[in-house]
Amino acid sequence: NIPNLIFAAIMGGLMSISITLATTLVRVGFAQDFFWVWLEVWAVAYPVAMICILIYRPFASKLTASLVKKLGR
Numbered sequence: 001n002i003p004n005l006i007f008a009a010i011m012g013g014l015m016s017i018s019i020t021l022a023t024t025l026v027r028v029g030f031a032q033d034f035f036w037v038w039l040e041v042w043a044v045a046y047p048v049a050m051i052c053i054l055i056y057r058p059f060a061s062k063l064t065a066s067l068v069k070k071l072g073r
Contacts, residue, residue: 005054008053012047015049023041
């Protein structure tokens, strides 16, 4: 499904950039090679994030709908 793949690519990119940037900064600080360390970590995290979004999205959507329904009562 093309829309799901596009969503996973965009969301995976945004999530993985944000999380790896923050964790790399905490781990190595503003080291001289910060950008290259971060890029290496991000290159692993991005495909993992995309796969996780594709796998977990249906479950998360159902769980969200269920919780919103219960909260609406």
